[in-house]
Amino acid sequence: MRICVLGGGVIGVTTAYFLARDGHQVTLVERHADVAQETSHANGGQLSYSYVAPLADPSVLPKLPQWLFSREAALRFVPRLDPHQWRWCLAFLRACTRARSRATTAELLGLGFLSQRLLHEIVAREALAFDYVRNGKLVVYRDRDAFEGARGQARYQAQLGCEQHALDGAACVALEPALAHIGGEIAGGIHTPGEEAGDCDSFTRGLARAAERNGVELRLATEFSGLRTKGLRVQVAVTSAGDIEADAFVVCLGFQSQPMLASLGVSVPVYPLKGYSLTLPNASAWGAPRVSVTDAHHKVVYAPLGERLRIAGMVDLTGMSAHADHERIALLARQARETFPEAGDYGALQTWTGMRPATPDSKPLIGATHFRNLWMNTGHGALGFTLACGSAQLMADLLAERELALDGDAFAPGR
Structure with a gap:
């Protein structure tokens, strides 16, 4: 498939890398001149x-x-005076129960251990230098x-x-x-x-170069302004370098995923x-x-x-x-x-x-929207670097309709 990944932070780059390894034709769009220039640039490490x-x-x-x-x-x-802030806060308070906290911990540990194993494989395969x-x-x-x-x-x-x-x-x-x-x-x-x-900035930039070697087209310094839809399908991503057509679109825009997808009627509690x-x-x-x-x-x-x-x-x-x-x-x-x-x-x-x-419950949003070819991988909070590889693999498995390594419903956007 032709897949357009929107966002060049650690989540977007790992997503593009794993999709390219599956043989897809991947284009990644990032507004900055290089990847990892915002939240991924100097996180806790x-x-x-x-x-x-x-x-x-x-x-x-x-x-x-x-x-x-x-x-x-x-x-x-x-x-x-922001309804979105208050809706998020109320959802956060509803999640503050011992039962939900314990269940969420177990689900995130599963995603974390998967991410660790996959990162070890990437380090061995790509010889990335990121301290x-x-x-x-x-x-x-x-x-x-x-x-x-x-x-x-x-x-x-x-x-x-x-x-x-x-x-x-x-x-x-x-x-x-x-x-x-x-x-x-x-x-x-x-x-x-x-x-x-490790240094998330160096990891993301190194993995972006590895993704290019796997066929990913990096469109850097390219502003993304929206998605054009017809019915329940996305037709193109509208960018400063022209429209990008694809069979599937994956939104990895961090907290900017919320206003972008809200314009299409997709609820994103981020x-x-x-x-x-x-x-x-x-x-x-x-x-x-x-x-x-x-x-x-x-x-x-x-x-x-x-x-x-x-x-x-x-x-x-x-x-x-x-x-x-x-x-x-x-x-x-x-x-x-x-x-x-x-x-x-x-x-x-x-x-x-x-x-x-x-997200209010601290779990990322990984999966499909009500548009048939629009997906999201976002909402990782302070755990983007930690959960990036497992989240990207889950995203790739969902697109390929493969058996999942863990419960995908736990991270589904509509949960």
Whole structure:
């Protein structure tokens, strides 16, 4: 088939790659001069296959007042006169049940483990250079109750195939000596030795070149303005370089998938969760962590990427603007300095802001629309890099009408 993939982030590029491997004639449309220039450009860098539990969980409900009124909350909510925001929030609250959270965790773990296996195959086949390490992940807790809750979650996930170990504060510092500065504050941690890290930007650009070798046509610096339909079929994608005809169209436009598909009457419950990252160049060999670390109290992740340290955090549910909030960036930098003061020259920090496309239940939308040849692969929130390969394989299997490796209904747009 001739397939047009819309969007050149990590989801769009992996989708194009897997479709081309199936023998399809694939065209990928991206408005920037290269792929991975928006949300995929400088994300947290952690490949967190075992840390996919949804944001929607009963434990978040007591935190709602803090999210509304504190400028320093890890998750900040600013209400807007936007019906889409309120519909998303109401759906999020409906998903905050223990039963739904547990079921969603199991479904996302399945997609995560599939993604991990497929990424390993790509790394072996394509020899991509993206500062990839299998260095494990340590989530540290400063609050005893939060740590006990994490131990309970780890026990549940062990039944689903996760290898995780609970450590006391001293053991956390022994595993990652760079934590010594806050060692007295650590109540405990959960260590997952199988987790990984890498530079999503380099991965996506490298995979795009591999996709080209597999026959994918990259139409970069090409603005996409809409889809023209006839009846229940899409005829062409309208772009600045002319109309693109195809047998099937796959929308991988992140949070922009929502307004684009809404114009066709397709409901897409995706809303952007703005996040921030800092990149510390020439990170200290002894003062920066070599294990991927997550500070659960501040909701900040630290991922070593070669000689750099990627620091990422914050969830701002504040509207559709990608404008950087410099107070939030300053807060993130301060928290990083307090946690790893000897990690490097914080005066040389590089900053980034990204709009993570999130669904209320934290599961991506992968599958068909009511148009016969229009599909979507979007809504991965903060897990785009982690879930990209499995999502692309699921998309390819659905288009080929093959037997699926997992329950496709769990991620169907109409669920």
